[in-house]
Amino acid sequence: MIEKLEYLLDSLATAVIVIDDKLRICYANLSAQSVLELSDNQLVGFPVSQFISHDSLSLDRLGAALKSHEGFSDSEILLAFCDGRHILADVTVTCFERNNSEGLSIEVKAIDQQKRISQESQQWAQQQAARELVRGLAHEIKNPLGGIRGAAQLLEKQLHSFELEEFTQVIIEQSDRLSNLVDRLLGPNSPPNFQWCNIHQVLEKIRTLVQLDSAYNIEIQRDYDPSIPDMKIDQDMLQQAVLNMVRNSVQVLSEQTYPGEILIKSRIKRQLTIHGVKHPLVAQIKVIDNGPGIPEEIKDTLFYPMVTGKSNGTGLGLSIAQTLIDHHRGKIDVESWPGHTEFKIYLPIDKKESTS
Ligand SMILES: Nc1ncnc2c1ncn2[C@@H]1O[C@H](COP(=O)(O)OP(=O)(O)OP(=O)(O)O)[C@@H](O)[C@H]1O
Numbered sequence: 001m002i003e004k005l006e007y008l009l010d011s012l013a014t015a016v017i018v019i020d021d022k023l024r025i026c027y028a029n030l031s032a033q034s035v036l037e038l039s040d041n042q043l044v045g046f047p048v049s050q051f052i053s054h055d056s057l058s059l060d061r062l063g064a065a066l067k068s069h070e071g072f073s074d075s076e077i078l079l080a081f082c083d084g085r086h087i088l089a090d091v092t093v094t095c096f097e098r099n100n101s102e103g104l105s106i107e108v109k110a111i112d113q114q115k116r117i118s119q120e121s122q123q124w125a126q127q128q129a130a131r132e133l134v135r136g137l138a139h140e141i142k143n144p145l146g147g148i149r150g151a152a153q154l155l156e157k158q159l160h161s162f163e164l165e166e167f168t169q170v171i172i173e174q175s176d177r178l179s180n181l182v183d184r185l186l187g188p189n190s191p192p193n194f195q196w197c198n199i200h201q202v203l204e205k206i207r208t209l210v211q212l213d214s215a216y217n218i219e220i221q222r223d224y225d226p227s228i229p230d231m232k233i234d235q236d237m238l239q240q241a242v243l244n245m246v247r248n249s250v251q252v253l254s255e256q257t258y259p260g261e262i263l264i265k266s267r268i269k270r271q272l273t274i275h276g277v278k279h280p281l282v283a284q285i286k287v288i289d290n291g292p293g294i295p296e297e298i299k300d301t302l303f304y305p306m307v308t309g310k311s312n313g314t315g316l317g318l319s320i321a322q323t324l325i326d327h328h329r330g331k332i333d334v335e336s337w338p339g340h341t342e343f344k345i346y347l348p349i350d351k352k353e354s355t356s
């Protein structure tokens with residue numbers, strides 16, 4: 001019976017946290033663990049004040065509820081967590097008494113999730129349209145470009161003047177430059193090659209690659225969840241996508257006067273909706289830096305091709321990353337404020353068939 005109850009509580013979309021009369025957590029269902037980004041054994045036995053910031057859900061108020069045996073409800077409160085994250089949520093606190101002990105159950109229902117999903121799918125459709133437009137344009141440029149280059153080469157052979165050859169060289173060089181840009185605009189041209197592998201292998205490769213680049217003296221920290229199973233991914237594509245994000249962090253940090261920090265983190269998320277499809281298990285990869293944050297004026301169009309905040313940027317890194325993650329049926333999310341930027345990649349975890 002107890003097992004059945006736990007199963008039921010774990011299948012709820014609402015986060016349920018039960019605390020005792022000392023305001024210590026004695027139970028957290030799966031949704032609560034997912035909201036707090038911590039596992040059962042990191043929560044149970046610890047004071048709730050360690051995880052939820054006092055000014056968003058006051059401990060005095062919880063204490064008063066215990067004393068008076070009267071619960072309370074609050075809607076649309078900004079619930080702040082001690083690790084700096086915040087969500088908009090409806091919170092209901094109920095008192096209970098069992099076997100002479102008292103406690104509170106806290107129900108947290110994130111209300112911005114639904115809003116975010118519809119906003120997300122609208123943004124995604126717009127980004128896709130922008131990428132298609134740019135890709136179409138790139139394709140149109142690519143064809144005549146090959147002709148121009150070829151013609152300049154032929155012309156060069158006919159010319160017997162060193163001075164005039166300089167001009168044909170300019171045409172060839174500039175065509176090559178444009179051709180490189182066009183190739184980047186067109187994005188990956190081979191279909192993904194999905195293979196079962198551990199995503200941490202890919203993340204470690206990125207860490208090594210970036211740290212070997214001695215131009216930047218930035219240490220990359222890691223915090224991996226070893227329980228993430230093997231996943232069916234295209235390793236090169238995932239590497240490129242994460243690398244584009246890490247490179248952005250490295251570039252922005254190398255311009256700061258304070259020590260830069262980058263953290264690559266992996267976690268498992270449960271019951272997550274990605275582009276309208278609900279997945280029971282999803283891997284989350286975070287790239288976090290302590291840089292100045294994403295410039296406000298490009299926040300809304302960040303993933304569009306050719307949007308850049310840099311004087312020498314092409315603005316393709318994130319748009320390419322998005323295309324690569326789309327191939328994996330995943331999504332990218334970003335949160336940024338001064339001193340903290342985090343990119344979050346979500347990739348559905350498929351079940352490995354027992355025969356393979
Ligand atoms: N971690 C970050 N911190 C602050 N700003 C960022 C971060 N990541 C991205 N940005 C901003 O987003 C913009 C777009 O990034 P994106 O990678 O798409 O293009 P880019 O870096 O400008 O050029 P490219 O990657 O093509 O060389 C960047 O120019 C930068 O202003």
Ligand SMILES: [Mg+2]
Binds near residue numbers: 244247248316317
């Ligand atoms: Mg970039």
